[in-house]
Amino acid sequence: MKKGLFLICFLLIASTACTVNKSSDEKFSVSLRVPENIKVGESFDLEAILKNNSEQDYEIWHAGNLFGIAVSKEDEEFPDVMFNGSLVNSKLPSKETISEKHPFVLDKPGQYKAIAKAVFKVGKDNQKNDNKYMIDSMIVKFEVK
Numbered sequence: 001m002k003k004g005l006f007l008i009c010f011l012l013i014a015s016t017a018c019t020v021n022k023s024s025d026e027k028f029s030v031s032l033r034v035p036e037n038i039k040v041g042e043s044f045d046l047e048a049i050l051k052n053n054s055e056q057d058y059e060i061w062h063a064g065n066l067f068g069i070a071v072s073k074e075d076e077e078f079p080d081v082m083f084n085g086s087l088v089n090s091k092l093p094s095k096e097t098i099s100e101k102h103p104f105v106l107d108k109p110g111q112y113k114a115i116a117k118a119v120f121k122v123g124k125d126n127q128k129n130d131n132k133y134m135i136d137s138m139i140v141k142f143e144v145k
Contacts, residue, residue, distance in 0.1 A: 026053070027052065027054040027056075028051065028052060028053060028054075028118075029050075029135070030049065030050055030051075030067075030117070030118045030135045030136060031048075031049045031116070031137050032046060032048055032049070032114060032115065032137040032138070032140050033046070033047040033049065034114060034140050037145070038106070038142060038145070039145055040107065040108065040109050040145065041105065041107060042105065043103050043105050044104055044105075045102065046069050046071070046101070046102050046104060047099055047100070047101045048067035048069055048099065048100050048116035048118070049098070049099040049116075050066060050067070050092070050097060050099070050118050050120075051095075051097045052093065052094055052096055054094060055095075057091070057092070057093045058091075058092045058122050058123075059090070059122070060089065060090050060120045060121065060122055061087055061088070061089050061121045061122075062083075062087070062088065062089075062090065062119065062120040062121070063084060063085045063087065063088075063119070064086055064088060065083060065084065065085055065100060065102075066098060066100060066118055066119075066120060067100050067116050067118050068081030068083050068116070068117045068119075069081070069102045069104075069116050069117075070114065070115050070117070071104055071106070071112055071113070071114045072112065072113060073110060073111070073112060073113075074110070074111040074112060074113050074141060075111075078115060081117050083119055108144070109143075109144050109145055110143070110144060111141065111142075112141070112142055112143070112144055113140065113141045113142075114139070114140050115136055115137055115138075115139050116136070117135070117136050117137075118133070118134070118135050119133070119134045120132075120133055121133070
């Protein structure tokens with residue numbers, strides 16, 4: 001009986017929680033481009049890209065930076081990704097993309113990995129939870145020489 005009551009309570013709580021879409025195979029996908037020749041101590045850009053895979057045009061709302069990008073040594077955990085800036089909106093037509101370049105400088109040679117995260121909401125209705133998205137790119141590995 002206690003297990004059944006716990007399950008019912010859990011399902012009620014879970015059904016009212018915020019929905020966050022993490023899959024990149026639905027309406028939107030995120031990718032990350034890394035340059036080929038990265039040298040120690042030299043600035044390089046990582047380019048994050050959000051693609052609208054659907055047949056519908058969207059207006060999205062996001063922080064000043066749509067993307068956060070985390071970089072770490074290949075055998076270490078990613079640092080937290082921070083999003084800041086005022087809330088802005090962007091048009092994202094069907095099959096089109098939005099991209100941002102973020103500059104980085106790495107001090108040590110070695111194997112690294114990077115991931116891009118996009119956090120945004122579709123439309124203007126702040127009360128709906130089913131229009132909020134947090135999508136990660138695939139992890140990209142690269143070498144710094």
